[in-house]
Amino acid sequence: MNDAPSTQSAIEFRDVSFRAIDGPVILDHLELAISPGESLVLLGRSGSGKTTALRLINRLLEPTGGAVIIAGRSTLDWDPVVLRRGIGYVIQDAGLFPHYTVERNVGLVPWLEKWPEERRRARVTELLQLTGLDPARFAHRYPHELSGGQRQRVGVARALAADPPILLMDEPFGALDPLTRGELQKEFADVQTRLRKTIVFVTHDTREALLLGSRIAFLDAGRLVGIYTPEEFLHATEPVAAAYLAAFRMGDSLLK
Amino acid sequence: MDFIHFMIRNRDQIFTATLEHLWLVGAAMFLAVVIGIPLGIVAARRPWLGKPIIGVANVAETIPSLALFGFLLPVPWLGDRADRLAITALALYALLPIIRNTATGITGVDPKIRDAARGMGMTENQILIHVELPLAFSYLLAGVRVAAVLTIAIATIAAAVGAGGLGEFIFRGLAMVNDQLILAGAIPAAALALATDFILGTLEKRYRFAQ
Numbered sequence: 001m002n003d004a005p006s007t008q009s010a011i012e013f014r015d016v017s018f019r020a021i022d023g024p025v026i027l028d029h030l031e032l033a034i035s036p037g038e039s040l041v042l043l044g045r046s047g048s049g050k051t052t053a054l055r056l057i058n059r060l061l062e063p064t065g066g067a068v069i070i071a072g073r074s075t076l077d078w079d080p081v082v083l084r085r086g087i088g089y090v091i092q093d094a095g096l097f098p099h100y101t102v103e104r105n106v107g108l109v110p111w112l113e114k115w116p117e118e119r120r121r122a123r124v125t126e127l128l129q130l131t132g133l134d135p136a137r138f139a140h141r142y143p144h145e146l147s148g149g150q151r152q153r154v155g156v157a158r159a160l161a162a163d164p165p166i167l168l169m170d171e172p173f174g175a176l177d178p179l180t181r182g183e184l185q186k187e188f189a190d191v192q193t194r195l196r197k198t199i200v201f202v203t204h205d206t207r208e209a210l211l212l213g214s215r216i217a218f219l220d221a222g223r224l225v226g227i228y229t230p231e232e233f234l235h236a237t238e239p240v241a242a243a244y245l246a247a248f249r250m251g252d253s254l255l256k
Numbered sequence: 257m258d259f260i261h262f263m264i265r266n267r268d269q270i271f272t273a274t275l276e277h278l279w280l281v282g283a284a285m286f287l288a289v290v291i292g293i294p295l296g297i298v299a300a301r302r303p304w305l306g307k308p309i310i311g312v313a314n315v316a317e318t319i320p321s322l323a324l325f326g327f328l329l330p331v332p333w334l335g336d337r338a339d340r341l342a343i344t345a346l347a348l349y350a351l352l353p354i355i356r357n358t359a360t361g362i363t364g365v366d367p368k369i370r371d372a373a374r375g376m377g378m379t380e381n382q383i384l385i386h387v388e389l390p391l392a393f394s395y396l397l398a399g400v401r402v403a404a405v406l407t408i409a410i411a412t413i414a415a416a417v418g419a420g421g422l423g424e425f426i427f428r429g430l431a432m433v434n435d436q437l438i439l440a441g442a443i444p445a446a447a448l449a450l451a452t453d454f455i456l457g458t459l460e461k462r463y464r465f466a467q
Contacts, residue, residue, distance in 0.1 A: 058375055060371070060374060060375060080377075081377045081378075081379055082377070083377075084374070084375060084376060084377035085376070085377035087375075089372065089375035089376060091368060091371065091372055091375070092368075093368060094372075095366075095368040095369050095371060095372030095373075096369075096372070097369060097372075097373075097387060098369070098391065098465040099390045099391060099465045108376060109376055109377065112376070112377065112378060112382070142465075144465075158376070159376075168375075
């Protein structure tokens with residue numbers, strides 16, 4: 001690692017482009033560096049390329065131009081399985097295994113990593129508590145016996161199971177009712193300050209971005225419009241970002 | 257009453273024929289499962305291979321059973337023994353529902369679940385064994401059930417090539433215009449089919465997961 005700078009990024013997009021086979025360009029020359037421990041929100045409307053950017057990080061997709069660098073190495077130089085085991089992944093509707101109990105769902109990566117049973121079980125209990133689920137009540141339930149919010153909590157617990165330094169979240173709270181969503185956002189913000197993971201969070205919800213992001217990367221039509229702190233984003237002058245904000249403010253003003 | 261007396265008087269023969277029948281069906285189903293499930297997995301994984309695989313199985317399915325027994329008769333090793341011949345033909349019939357249902361079950365797994373599995377660093381084999389096959393299992397069993405019921409019925413034709421089984425009674429009854437003989441073959445065969453359908457159907461429900 002002698003050629004790496006001392007302040008190494010956890011994740012770095014170096015001139016990354018992505019286009020589907022014979023399809024349109026989805027990401028266009030993205031340059032973005034994410035520092036260890038920060039929580040970066042990729043914000044933008046549907047089709048802006050934010051989910052694609054996220055999936056390039058754990059190599060569910062491979063860039064067609066440029067490189068995504070994780071811990072100093074291009075994702076293409078990583079064994080995808082090893083890379084992904086070190087990156088937590090939470091998706092909308094959780095994607096839990098319907099044939100596994102909550103306990104087995106949460107303990108999946110530790111099981112893949114062949115942790116001894118005792119340690120695995122202790123870790124599952126710890127994580128269920130962390131995500132606000134009583135282990136005694138929930139460990140042996142199946143996903144279909146849970147509410148949407150509870151499933152999403154399990155999804156977060158599962159992603160954190162092997163204590164990965166990086167956490168990717170793809171609209172994790174998007175399918176929840178506003179009240180549950182608010183609860184989970186707040187609790188997740190607490191978990192985040194405690195755990196200090198590097199988080200990349202995809203959302204189209206401005207409020208969520210302002211609440212959970214230490215920085216906001218605003219994407220539009222595959223291009224990075226700008227990177228802002230939440231405070232800066234509120235005063236963004238780039239037309240597309242300003243328009244996005246205006247729509248958000250309009251929703252807000254209806255309440256006043 | 258006559259018929260019941262007839263069944264009781266010939267119970268040894270009927271029992272032997274039932275065992276023969278089960279042997280033909282069991283061996284054929286074993287082959288069909290061992291060959292059909294991997295082919296179904298391949299068909300699900302590689303759609304361009306799936307089309308020809310299912311196409312060939314489809315063609316086998318459309319050949320009238322009596323004709324299929326006839327076609328296989330001159331095949332060197334197969335034609336030597338009647339049960340070999342019958343088992344091969346029956347396995348060919350059983351193949352299509354098994355291949356098709358295995359493939360449908362696997363491709364029907366919610367893409368989000370597959371995505372989560374990959375994203376968490378499961379290898380393709382782990383996804384197949386621990387996610388796709390368990391979730392496809394009830395489909396797979398449905399294919400086995402359909403194939404087994406079909407095979408039990410078609411196995412009665414195997415008597416035409418001398419492979420024995422419950423078809424013996426049916427063919428003899430037809431030749432002698434004897435209803436009791438026909439029923440002595442048909443009723444146990446129908447009972448076997450119903451029992452198989454019930455047992456596999458129950459298992460199928462147990463392994464259905466809410467996705």
